[in-house]
Amino acid sequence: MKLSKIYSNKSIFKEIIFNEYLNIIYGNIEDHLTNVNAQEHNLGKTSLVYLIDFLLLKEVKNNNFFGKYKTKFNDWIFFLEIKLNDGNYLTIKRSIKNNNLVSIKKHFSNNQNFTDLLTEWDYSDIKIKTKKDEIKAKDTLNTLLNFNVLDKPGYNYRSFLPYLLRTQDDYGEVFNLDNFFSDSEWKPMIFELLGFNGDILDEKYSLEKNLEFERKHIKKVNLESKVSDSEIYKIKAIIEAKELELKEIKDTIDKFNFFQKEQDINIELVKEIESEISLLNNKEYNLNYNIEEVQNALDNDGGSIIKINELETLFNEVGLNLPDQLVKKYKDVQLFASQISSERKKYLQDELKSKTEERNSIRGKLYELNKKRGDYLYILREKDTFIKYKNYQDLIVKLSGEILVHKEKLISAQGIEKTKGDIDKINDDISLLVDEIKLELNKENIDLIEIKKIFQDIYKKVFQYTVLLIVEPNKKNNINFTTTVLDFANDTTGKGDGYTSTKILCASFVLSILIYYSNKSFYKFAYHDGILESWGDKHKVSFINLLRDYCKKYDIQYSISLIKSDIPNSLIFNKGEIIKELSKGNELFGMEF
Structure with a gap:
């Protein structure tokens, strides 16, 4: 497929008729850096890229050329005539105002003008963006x-x-263009064009996308439900217990045997609770008495023994002397009594602690029994059967809600478990694809060998250096496409890193693909705006001569734009190579932007 002609319903538009091989869009201005009032895009040679893209059915959005300047082109209609690979022609009609509608007509000869053609289109007003069952223009x-x-x-x-x-903004990368949002959009395609099975890489990206989705799903469920797959059996046990309790209550309601419930409660109150409360009250009373007695004994301990100095004072008051032997014996008695008192005191303290703890325990039991007694008395005093029924119903609602919550948690936990299983399966599938990719890279690839030869030949004829096109796995076991320039000693250099070298690498790659597939039904054209800017004169001449040779040899149409200051004096264009000359006052669209 080649470009044949671009025209419009507006006479101010500069019609362009393309030749079969090398095409030059010539901007008759000086270097735009020194000629501020003559910006290149004002002439239209850069805008021609957008126009061709538009006529090949690129969607119009607010941030692209025809979206931004839609009001300037409100009543404009454009036509693109292309040469098909079978030798016939096809014209595409598309307006700016109704840009979702496209008309297409096939014809046998070139240089047609269908601006006045209203009804004789093979496909009239078919849509780019369509509903489900409508014919799609792109298809x-x-x-x-x-x-x-x-x-x-x-x-x-x-x-x-x-x-x-x-x-001119699209030469920063040879392979990864700004048009693509992710590697998955372009790497499988380039892999395919270079002779590999791109489906393998495409499937791997698809699985990795699914893997990321599943991982995010697990994280989201964990945050929302606060549950993990490790709790599945615990949740099941809780559900079983609550369902059993619910069943028992429902069975009770079905029987509606509130009399038996009341009777059971009466027996329990009479035979158990009140008798137990009475027994515990007696125990508490006895313990209180015992504690008081022990406490009194501790308070009075040691007070009954008369001290020796008090005894001597008493004897002196009645005029008697206390014998020394008696004093000694009395002190022995005092020591013995003191020892006995100390042991008794320890015993009393232990007894006090034990009795106090027992009393506290009894008081706790009494609190629980009295509360239980009050609850049962409340039920016994409810004479209205409906109130009792409602209490059971409330309990059913409560239990049902709890069961529902736990079942939802169970579903979430089981979902996480299943998702983890899916993740394991995806990882296994990815591992198999990684092995397949390695096999692809190691197999004999005639397509890649030939494309590399063409790529190296173009670069070497223009820059005299050898360039390598490298296809290799990256850290994620996907594919990287890189280029490396070697010096005359075949050592790696940084010559391929500059802006000028990257431009020729971009052109070399595109030409390599077009040349290699030139015997197939595929694109046979390219339009690269400003490709020669910043090149040395020698390289410009070499590249133009190479284009002339390769375009004719392989039946390729290659179009470039140049401004006056880009053309070296030694470069003379052949007749017909400059297909359109643009200048101030002679812009492509007949106006500036």
């Missing part, structure tokens, strides 16, 4: 183009298009 165009490269589910004619249509 229709994809079928008409009839590519047999990337002709499999997941790809269409637009898949490789971002590499073919580049503005």
Whole structure:
């Protein structure tokens, strides 16, 4: 597929007729850095990228060219005539105002003008964005183009298009373009074009996406339900216990045997609770008496023995002398009494502690029994059967709610368990795909060998250095595509890292793909805006000469834009190579932006 012609219903638009091979869009201005009032995009050579993309059915959004300037093009209609790979032609009609509608017509000769054609379209006003059962414009165009490269589910004619249509802002990376949001959007495609099975890589990305989704799901469930799969059997046991309790209450309600319940409670109150309370009250009374007696004994301990100095004072008052032998014997008695008193005191203290603890225990039991007695008396005093029934119903509601909550937790926990099983399965599948990718990389790949040869040949003819195109696994066991430039001694250099070198690497890669698949039904054109800017004059001349040779040899149409200051004096263009000259007052759209 090649570009043949672009035109509009507006006469101020500068019609462009493309030739078969090298095409130059020439901006007749000086370097834009020194000519502030003549910005390049005002001429339209950069905007031509957006126009071609638009006519190949890129959706209009507020942040892209025709979205931002929609009011300026409100009544404009554009036409793109393309040459199909079978030699026939096809024209696409699309307006800015009703940009979701597209008309398509096939024809046998080029350089047609269908601006006045109203009804004789093969496909009239088919939609880009459609409802479920409507004909889709992109699907229709994809079928008409009839590519047999990337002709499999997941790809269409637009898949490789971002590499073919580049503005001056699109040369920062050879492979990873800003048009792609993630590696999964472009790496499987490049892998496929380089002769590998891209489906393997595509499936791995899909599984990794699923894996990330499942991991986030587990995290979300853990946060929301506060449960983990390790609690499954505990939750089951709780549910079983609560369901058993619920069943017993329901059975009671079904029998409606409130008389038996009251009778059971009466017997228990009479035979058990009140007798037990009475018994404990007696025990508490006896303990209180014992504690008081022990406490009194402790308080009076040692007070009955007369001290020796008090005895001597008493004898002196009656005029008698206390014999020394008696004093000695009395002191012995005092010592013996003191020893006995100490042992008795320890015994009394232990007894006091034991009795106090026993009394406290009895008081605790009395509290619980009196509370239970009060609860039972409350039930006995409820004479209204409906009130009793309602109490059971409330209990059923409470238990049912608790069971429901635990069942939801069980579902969450079982869901986590299943998800973890799914994650294990996904990881196993990913491991198998990693092995397949390694096998792919190690197999003999004629496609890759030939594309590398073309890639190296283009770069070497322009820059005289050898470049390597490397396909290798990365740390995540996906694929990296890199380029490395070698010096004349075949050592790695940084020459491929500069902006100029990256530009030629971008062009070399696209040309390599177009050349290798030139005998297939695939794109046979590219338009690279400002590709030669910042190059040395020698490299510019070498590249243009290479383009002339390769375009004719492989039937490729390669278009570039140049401004006057980019063209070295030694570079002379052949007749017909400059297909459109733009300048101040002669802009592509007949106006500036």
